[in-house]
Amino acid sequence: MVTPLLDLLPLPAFxxxxxxxxxxxxxxxxxxxxxxxxxxxxRDFKIDAPDQVHLTSRHDDPTMPARLLTGLGNGDPRWFDxxxxxxxxxxxxxxxxxxxxxxxxxTRREAEIxxxxxxxxxxxxxxxxxxxxxxxxAAAEKLLGYASGELNGAQVDVLMGAEHRHQHTGYIRRYxxxxxxxxxxxxxxxxxxxxDGRRIPVHLSVSEVQLAGRRRFTGxxxxxxxxxxxxxxxxxxxxxxxxxxxxxxMGEMTASIAHEINQPLTAIAMYAQSGLKLLQRGAPDxxxxxxxxxxxxxxxxxxxxxxxxxxxxTRADPAERELVSVNTLLTDLxxxxxxxxxxxxxxxxxxxxxxxxxxxxxxVQIQQVALNLIxxxxxxxNEIHRKHGNQVRVSTRALPDGGVTVTVDDQGPGVxxxxxxxxxxxxxxxxxxxxxxxxxxxxxxxxxxxxxxxFHNHAAPEPGASFQFTLxxxxxxxxxx
Numbered sequence: 290m291v292t293p294l295l296d297l298l299p300l301p302a303f304x305x306x307x308x309x310x311x312x313x314x315x316x317x318x319x320x321x322x323x324x325x326x327x328x329x330x331x332r333d334f335k336i337d338a339p340d341q342v343h344l345t346s347r348h349d350d351p352t353m354p355a356r357l358l359t360g361l362g363n364g365d366p367r368w369f370d371x372x373x374x375x376x377x378x379x380x381x382x383x384x385x386x387x388x389x390x391x392x393x394x395x396t397r398r399e400a401e402i403x404x405x406x407x408x409x410x411x412x413x414x415x416x417x418x419x420x421x422x423x424x425x426x427a428a429a430e431k432l433l434g435y436a437s438g439e440l441n442g443a444q445v446d447v448l449m450g451a452e453h454r455h456q457h458t459g460y461i462r463r464y465x466x467x468x469x470x471x472x473x474x475x476x477x478x479x480x481x482x483x484x485d486g487r488r489i490p491v492h493l494s495v496s497e498v499q500l501a502g503r504r505r506f507t508g509x510x511x512x513x514x515x516x517x518x519x520x521x522x523x524x525x526x527x528x529x530x531x532x533x534x535x536x537x538x539m540g541e542m543t544a545s546i547a548h549e550i551n552q553p554l555t556a557i558a559m560y561a562q563s564g565l566k567l568l569q570r571g572a573p574d575x576x577x578x579x580x581x582x583x584x585x586x587x588x589x590x591x592x593x594x595x596x597x598x599x600x601x602x603t604r605a606d607p608a609e610r611e612l613v614s615v616n617t618l619l620t621d622l623x624x625x626x627x628x629x630x631x632x633x634x635x636x637x638x639x640x641x642x643x644x645x646x647x648x649x650x651x652x653v654q655i656q657q658v659a660l661n662l663i664x665x666x667x668x669x670x671n672e673i674h675r676k677h678g679n680q681v682r683v684s685t686r687a688l689p690d691g692g693v694t695v696t697v698d699d700q701g702p703g704v705x706x707x708x709x710x711x712x713x714x715x716x717x718x719x720x721x722x723x724x725x726x727x728x729x730x731x732x733x734x735x736x737x738x739x740x741x742x743x744f745h746n747h748a749a750p751e752p753g754a755s756f757q758f759t760l761x762x763x764x765x766x767x768x769x770x
Contacts, residue, residue: 368396412510434484553592669701677752691762703746
């Protein structure tokens with residue numbers, strides 16, 4: 290039945306009963322479809338697979354548009370978005386007013402876009418505003434271990450670890466409500482969960498698109514497994530190289546280390562000999578003997594501490610970061626370097642800021658960097674026979690952003706201009722017996738810690754150079770979806 294009121298609408302419109310019977314249509318409807326009222330929905334309209342998924346959400350919101358395919362009176366297939374609105378005052382016999390908007394050209398363009406997405410090399414997942422998956426391309430299905438179409442209609446959080454699922458839902462909801470982008474338009478690395486429960490590293494970037502008149506979100510997934518494996522291999526090689534560097538440094542410090550160990554060993558031998566003489570006299574003085582044994586024990590602990598520090602520094606353990614005090618690391622390092630400094634007539638002066646915060650770092654690697662800079666400073670001053678002075682100053686300073694700066698100042702000749710661009714290059718050295726890897730390894734270590742290593746010559750007339758590295762503030766944030 291044609292209703293005059295509906296004829297005022299320029300678009301095809303209808304009124305349907307709760308059972309789906311079209312009870313009223315306007316003239317534009319008849320002009321297009323060539324039929325009047327009746328059960329036209331199952332007979333004349335078809336819904337494609339993605340919209341079948343989408344229509345399941347219309348129970349919560351019946352006003353949400355759906356896309357339908359139908360034929361005109363001449364059989365020409367056309368696509369329409371149908372917008373429905375419950376009629377007020379129809380509680381006893383609820384009816385719905387519907388209006389059709391033709392979107393044939395738009396649908397064809399969108400179909401071309403979907404075809405491109407489905408055949409893309411990178412994995413692509415298309416979801417709606419509720420997080421329901423509408424399309425997963427072949428690359429994503431292969432990456433995640435799912436059969437074709439198996440994920441359609443599922444919630445996207447099935448691809449996430451349990452610890453991140455609630456965060457993702459909150460991010461989408463917050464973006465829709467406030468426009469605050471926590472994941473939209475931002476690429477990040479995270480772990481995806483495959484069908485068999487494995488976790489694989491991926492790079493995810495999410496963008497917002499308008500398809501079929503609705504807001505959707507497209508997630509682009511790129512497998513990082515090979516990249517991570519390569520990174521781990523390179524990290525292992527760098528750790529081995531750093532270990533070789535530590536062994537080389539200890540080799541260069543053999544004389545000072547031997548001197549440091551020889552002192553307590555000599556004292557141990559002296560106290561043992563004195564104690565033996567007391568025992569040989571008969572009726573020994575117990576108080577004297579006890580004092581000697583106590584001193585002998587002190588010297589043995591001193592020798593053991595020296596050896597333990599060397600062992601800790603030269604071990605080939607995997608790099609592990611922990612919350613550390615840079616001041617404590619440097620104070621411990623002083624005990625390892627002061628003997629070398631004394632043998633070279635160098636005064637080591639430590640000026641440690643008591644307010645420096647703890648940082649997340651590998652203790653041995655940070656000590657390796659500081660030791661390398663201190664020994665370079667000693668060598669530089671020996672080159673000119675300490676004519677400008679004999680002091681190496683090691684200082685720390687807290688940064689406003691919560692990071693830490695460590696500076697090693699010397700009174701040597703400074704860095705020549707021609708060396709300034711090469712000083713951190715691998716295999717570049719000015720030492721006769723040097724490998725040219727020390728500063729290169731140091732810069733790599735500091736860079737991997739998120740800091741920077743640099744230098745500058747002191748302004749005239751002050752002699753020497755200043756090498757400085759920074760360590761960033763402790764990172765309290767963790768990656769999440």
